Amino acid sequence: MSDFTLYLVQQLAIGVQATIVLFFTAALAGNVLALPLALLRMSKHKWLRYPAMAFILAFRGTPLLVQLYLVYFGVGQILAGIPALRYSPFWPLFRSAYGYAFFTLSLNTAAYCGEIWRGAIESVPKGQTEAGRSLGLSRTRIFLSILLPQALRLALPSIGGQNILLLKGTALASTITVFELMGAANMVRWQTFRVYEPLFAAALVYFALAWVITAGFNFAERRLALPR
Amino acid sequence: MDSHSSWLILLSFGDRGWSDSLLWGAGLSLSLSVTAYLLGLVLGLMGAAAKISGNRIARTIANFYTSVIRSVPEILIIFLVYYTATNAVTSLLQMTGLVADFEVNGFVAATFSLGIVQGGYSTEVLRGALVSVARGQSEAGYALGLTPRQNFRLVVLPQAIPLALPGLGNLWLIVLKETSLVSLVGFTDLVLAGKMAAGATHRYFLFYSAVAVIFLVMSGVSTVLLHMLEERYSKAWRQR
Numbered sequence: 001m002s003d004f005t006l007y008l009v010q011q012l013a014i015g016v017q018a019t020i021v022l023f024f025t026a027a028l029a030g031n032v033l034a035l036p037l038a039l040l041r042m043s044k045h046k047w048l049r050y051p052a053m054a055f056i057l058a059f060r061g062t063p064l065l066v067q068l069y070l071v072y073f074g075v076g077q078i079l080a081g082i083p084a085l086r087y088s089p090f091w092p093l094f095r096s097a098y099g100y101a102f103f104t105l106s107l108n109t110a111a112y113c114g115e116i117w118r119g120a121i122e123s124v125p126k127g128q129t130e131a132g133r134s135l136g137l138s139r140t141r142i143f144l145s146i147l148l149p150q151a152l153r154l155a156l157p158s159i160g161g162q163n164i165l166l167l168k169g170t171a172l173a174s175t176i177t178v179f180e181l182m183g184a185a186n187m188v189r190w191q192t193f194r195v196y197e198p199l200f201a202a203a204l205v206y207f208a209l210a211w212v213i214t215a216g217f218n219f220a221e222r223r224l225a226l227p228r
Numbered sequence: 229m230d231s232h233s234s235w236l237i238l239l240s241f242g243d244r245g246w247s248d249s250l251l252w253g254a255g256l257s258l259s260l261s262v263t264a265y266l267l268g269l270v271l272g273l274m275g276a277a278a279k280i281s282g283n284r285i286a287r288t289i290a291n292f293y294t295s296v297i298r299s300v301p302e303i304l305i306i307f308l309v310y311y312t313a314t315n316a317v318t319s320l321l322q323m324t325g326l327v328a329d330f331e332v333n334g335f336v337a338a339t340f341s342l343g344i345v346q347g348g349y350s351t352e353v354l355r356g357a358l359v360s361v362a363r364g365q366s367e368a369g370y371a372l373g374l375t376p377r378q379n380f381r382l383v384v385l386p387q388a389i390p391l392a393l394p395g396l397g398n399l400w401l402i403v404l405k406e407t408s409l410v411s412l413v414g415f416t417d418l419v420l421a422g423k424m425a426a427g428a429t430h431r432y433f434l435f436y437s438a439v440a441v442i443f444l445v446m447s448g449v450s451t452v453l454l455h456m457l458e459e460r461y462s463k464a465w466r467q468r
Contacts, residue, residue, distance in 0.1 A: 061447040062440045063408035066419060070440055073426065074433030164299060171301035175412065182304065195311050203300045203308070210299030 008188050008198055015184025016205055018098070022170045022180060023209075026102055027163055030109025037114035038121065052114075059111035064169050067108060072100040072176040101173035109166050113159055120155035121147055153224050160217030164210050171206070181205055235434050238425075246425040246435070253421030254442050257407045260338055260417065265403045267343030269396075272350020277380065279355050290351065297348025303409050309341035310413045338410040338417075346403050353399060357392035358384060390461045397454035401447055408443075418442060 040052035059067065079094050080086055093099060124147050132142035174183035185202035189195060241247045275293060278286035297305065314332040361384050369379040411420035422439035426432045 058440075058444065061444040063405040063419070063443060065408045065411070066422075066436060066440050066443060069419070069423070070433070070436035074436045077430075077432050168299075168301040171303050182301065185304075196308075199304060199308050203296075203304050206300045206304065207296065214299075 004192060004194070004197075007192075008201060011184040011188050012181060012198075012201055012205060015179060015181040015202075016209075018178060018180035019167075019170050019182075019209070022098070022101060022105065022173060022178070023167050026105035026109060026170070027166055029102070029106035030166065031113055031159070031163075033106065033110035034113035035117055037110055038117035041114060041118055042121070055107075056111045056114060059108050060115070064104070064108055065172055065175065067104050068101065068172055068176050071104045072097060076100060097173070097177045101170075101176060101178050105166060105169055105173070108169065109162065112162050112165070116155050116158045116162060117151065120151040120158075123154060124150045153226075156217065156221050156224065160214065160221075163213055163217070167206070167210055167213060235431070238429060238431060238434060239438060246421075246429075249421045249425065250418065250435075250438060250442065253416060253418040254446070256335075256415075257404075257417040257419075258446065260335065260342065260407050260410065260415075261400075261404045263335075263339040264342035264346050264407070265400060267339060268346025268350045268399070268403065271343065271347025272354045275347060275351030276354035276358055279351065280358055294348050294351050297345055302345050302406060303412060305345050306341040306409055306413060309344050310337050313337055313340050334415050338407075338413070338415045341413070342403065342406060342410065345406065346399065349399055349402065350396075353392055353395035354388070356395065357388040360391050361387045393458055393461055397450075397458065400454065401450060404447055404450060405443065 037052055037055070040048050041056065043049045043052070076094075085091065085094060128146050128150065129142055132146045137145070170180060171182040173180055174186060177183075179187075181202050185198040188198040192198075237245060239245055239247055275290045278290035279294075281287065314337050317332050365383055365387065366379050369383040374382065407417055408419045411417050411423065414420070418439055422435045426435035429435070
């Protein structure tokens with residue numbers, strides 16, 4: 001292996017760890033938040049529904065890059081202006097770009113997945129709820145035992161797609177100085193003036209990661225599928 | 229321009245405000261979206277035709293194209309295409325000896341890089357619509373003696389377009405947001421205009437919020453227009 005190849009592999013190996021950690025943490029938080037968000041969005045009460053609608057609209061109507069800039073540079077600057085926070089022991093937590101990337105990516109995923117959940121829950125046939133009611137089940141029980149399992153089956157393919165988009169979204173974290181796979185490729189590119197090798201190598205790694213995620217979701221879909 | 233100016237002045241027009249450059253950037257983003265979208269549609273139509281064709285090589289190439297676009301970050305593809313395309317065109321033109329030093333127009337390079345990403349998505353949307361046109365339709369076309377090409381152009385495509393409309397609308401909303409990525413290769417779109425304004429005045433929150441609001445307005449207006457378009461098409465479909 002030439003020096004260049006060795007250096008490239010080393011840097012990408014460091015970067016890919018951050019990509020994987022960022023993907024898993026944001027995927028976990030985003031997917032956990034998505035279902036409550038969908039429930040708020042479908043609520044009968046205006047003061048619960050409208051804020052959820054505004055949240056979803058804001059995150060789905062603007063580019064992820066702008067959201068990252070707004071949170072990291074905009075909100076970050078405002079937080080730095082608060083002395084109580086600026087000189088508190090928690091400041092390192094609010095200073096790391098990783099935290100802002102995690103925050104933005106998880107809220108973004110929650111907004112998109114929330115809409116997927118809403119669509120899935122609404123497309124479970126009405127007769128299912130009625131059958132549950134005629135058995136005398138409570139509303140919570142109907143939701144947990146009848147609607148949710150069927151909605152999960154409907155939502156899973158789209159949620160898998162959304163998680164692939166999240167993986168691709170982590171590449172933008174490099175724009176707010178997070179040193180992940182894309183950031184590593186860019187750094188090698190600037191240091192060695194070789195354009196193609198770092199980019200192609202990073203593309204290959206992303207391809208492999210996406211393949212693993214897709215395989216995982218396919219496995220879950222097969223496990224959840226109705227026996228034929 | 230000091231950093232203590234009121235936000236109203238900063239967002240005004242003229243030489244004390246930044247709205248001129250923000251709107252200019254928004255205009256560039258919008259026109260880039262249109263050209264990239266159209267290029268994506270052309271590539272998507274070719275990809276979809278290849279995917280449903282009997283030719284194994286064409287099918288393999290199309291499948292490879294869509295799976296790469298699906299799993300590799302857009303920004304990486306945009307970097308790759310941007311540098312490859314500009315280098316290739318420049319060296320090609322220099323080889324012919326016609327032009328000594330030539331630089332590819334930034335707008336054209338940005339269109340190509342975004343359009344190639346968009347083509348991958350369009351392929352899937354169009355393929356889905358083409359496949360949903362009933363098989364009997366093209367069989368009827370063959371029975372009338374149409375060639376495969378005539379059959380595709382005159383029978384299958386006109387029926388597939390209304391079916392593809394919701395997906396094509398989504399693609400428009402995606403490309404609109406994806407133009408933000410070309411700011412990273414130095415194209416002065418809305419995001420880069422906002423970045424420059426924010427950097428010069430140190431009012432990051434203000435200007436990135438302004439950029440976000442402009443994007444929200446653009447995608448909101450697009451959603452309303454697309455809804456009207458779909459309504460009209462489905463009405464025409466019902467009246468048959």
